[in-house]
Each structure stands twice: as structure tokens, then as C-alpha cells.
Amino acid sequence: MNRYGKVIGLLLLLTVLFLAAGCDLFSKDKDKDKNPVPAAKNISVVVYYPKDTQYNSFLVREIHTLKKTTDMPKTAVEELIKGTPTTSGAHKVLPAATKVLGVKIDDQGLATVDFSPEVLNANVGSSGEALGIASIVNTLTEFPNIIKVSFTVNGKAENAMDWWGHVGLYEQPFSRNMSLVQEPLIWVTSPVDNQVISSPLKIAGSAMVFEATVSYRLKDAQGNILASGFTNAAVGAPERGDYATELQFKSPGAGQKGQLEVFEVSMKDGSDRNKVIVPVVFK
Template sequence: MNLRLFFIFILPFFMLLACVDEKKEVVLEGETSADTQVEIEVEIDDNEDVPDSIESNNQQNETKEQDDAHTTEIEMKNDNVSDQLLENEAFRIEIPTQNSIVSTGFIVQGQARVYEATVQYRLLNESGDILTEGFTTASEGGPYWGDFEIIVDWVDNGDTSGTLLLFEESAKDGSEQHALTIELTFE
């Protein structure tokens, strides 16, 4: 057998069989040394044995389709929340919303894009006195968005309203950066 014939026709055919995609149809195009284009098309009958790697690819594609459907569902749910979402360049707060009625132990949930993932918070009463303050760590540090949750506890002094302040502390001078203010009513 001519070695040239082997490399032009036979070897690509075997390579083709090894590279069958999930559609079970492959087109191989190439050029021979005589600048003649060669096109080989192979279809595998569904009744034939399919290599495990192809079955694995099909399962991965089905899983990806399910994930895509789930992502679309989540995006649709998030579209409904976006009207109430409080946000600035560093914070996206899902709960509480502006003017929410809260009691001690309320939860703050959201995302932050802050230095070293450190989210600072301070709860003030209507007179501006600090009721509680602290920090938590988001799941990711800036420049990425990281999820966080804070449980805000304070001693109830009979105050009827207050302000939750979320901010990032400057690494340079300790000043408050990107402050987000949420007005609250206490029950």
C-alpha cells in the first residue's frame, strides 16, 4: 500500500471514528498534497454500540441543558426581586428592603464587592446613637461579587426606627467607603 494513500485517506478515517460528536455525525475536511479537497461524512446508526466517551458527552449535555433551564428560572425570579433590590457600586441588598419592619435578630442578605470581602455594618437609632455594629465576610472579595448574611442583634431600648449602614472600610485610612443606608422601622 502506498504510504501517501494511507496518510491521505485511511488515517483520517480512523481519526474520524475516534472524534464522533454527540450528534453522531461528523464531517472531516482536509487537503491532499495535490490540493484536492477531501470530505468524509460518517453517520453512526443508533442501534450500533456507541463508545462510553460519547455517551458521557450526551449525559453532560443533558445536565447542562437542565442547568441552563434552572439558571433561566433563577434569573426570572431575580427579575421580580430587582425592583426592591437596594444597591450601589459595592452592595446589592436583597433583604431587608427600604422601610422594612424589623426586630432584634433580623437578617441582612445580599452581595458585596468589597476589599478582602469584609462587610462592615452599623445600626443606628433615630437619634444617631449606635445600637450595634460589626462585620462579616462575603464569600468573595472584590472585584468579584460575594454573598453574605448578617444577623443583626441589639438591645431593644424602645426605639421605633433606625438606620442600617453597610460600608467598606478604606484600607488606606479607615474611612467609610461606598456606604449604603437602609431606613428601618423597629417593632
């Protein structure tokens, strides 16, 4: 083969190698597109904060959107320390320097929260201490696998028995206490926002209302009432009770939007009071 032929052969070989490398790079790019790095997911978490008024002190219930972690109970308690209450007048009670060292949950539903020693530095009265303890307990018992809650400091219960100097931890483990929650007066746990619904629709939640009567109505996007009714909470105000019922309705069409309204009827003028609106999508 002459020199000219060798040059042509070398060029052809280089061309083949270049194309092969390009195909490999293109293939890798396609693989990257097929397997993107998953974005951090957010999750709605229920938390409880104390609130003081000139008349009394109580807990408020809030829903915070947090990044999903592998230990959501710990993340929820950390939100009580680092988060910002959205209810007017609500406040954090756990000292800002407090660290959550861990949350262990046994097979009986007992969650043990281990705090750093800074948790003992809160400067509150007996009411503030009781509400502070209840805020943690109620927040954690929102998780279905947690029934009761105990506290330790640096891994030892005896390090924290006096807690903030008033109530103490002598009666732990603590159970959920919803009678301390006075805001909002009504909330809905089913359906959730933008849920795709069909008939019958399960309506559930908690209420602190006169004579335990909880009213509801389902509307389409044009405001037409598709169905309405009322049910009773387990107890009436001033206590708080759970409620649950089912609502039969005819769907206006798949993909159509609407809203569920849950409220208390005013005994004075028949108006809606403490209304909660849940956006829904019809199946």
C-alpha cells in the same frame, strides 16, 4: 272616600315610594364605599443595564418601581427596552422597537423569552452583545422561580442563533453571571426599606469589596449606634460575593425609626466607603 281623601292617600303613597328609592340609592352608595375599585399596586423590580467607561464595560444594578402586572417577568424585560437607566453612563441595549411576545417558565426553572424580530437589529460589538444577553438573564433570574434563560424570535430558537453577530445563542440556556455587575459595589437585599425589624436582624446582600470584608452598624433616629460588626462575602474584589449574617440588638421602642448602614472600611484612612443606608422601623 272623597276626592280630598284620595289626594292625601296618593301623596302618602308617593312619599313612601320616594323614601324607599332614596334608601336604596343610599344603600348602593354605601356599598360603593365598602367596595372601592382597587388602586394599581407598585412593585420594586431589579433590572440590569450595561455601562461603558474608558477603561471597561460592565453591568449596573438598579431597582425600578413598576406597576404590578400578572406577568412580572415579561414586565421586567420590557423595562429593559422602555425604561430609563438611573445610573450615570448606563444605557439600554435592546432595540427600542423590540416587543416581548411572551415569557414561559417551566417547572425546572427555565424561562424562555420570545422576542419580535426587531430584537436582532442591535448594533453592538462582542462585549456589548455579551452584556446585553447578561442584562436580560440577570434581570430574569432575580425572580426566585427562574434559574436559566433561553431566547427565541417569533417562537423559534433557530431564528436567533447568531443574535447580534458575535456571541450568539449557541450556549443557551444562560445562567446568572454576577461577576459582570460592578455598580453598586455593595447592595442590601435584607432588610428592605422601612421594614419592621426585631432582634436578631438578618443582614444579607452582595458585595465587591477588599478582602471580602463587609461592615455594618444599626442606628436609632438620634444617630446612636445600637449594634455593629462585620462579616465576609463569599469572595473578595475583584470578584463579587454574597454575604449574610445576623445582628443582635436592643430595640429603642416599638414604632421608633432608625437605619442600617452597610459599608466597606477604607484601608487608607478607616473611613466608610460605598455605604448603603436602609431605613428601618423597630418592632
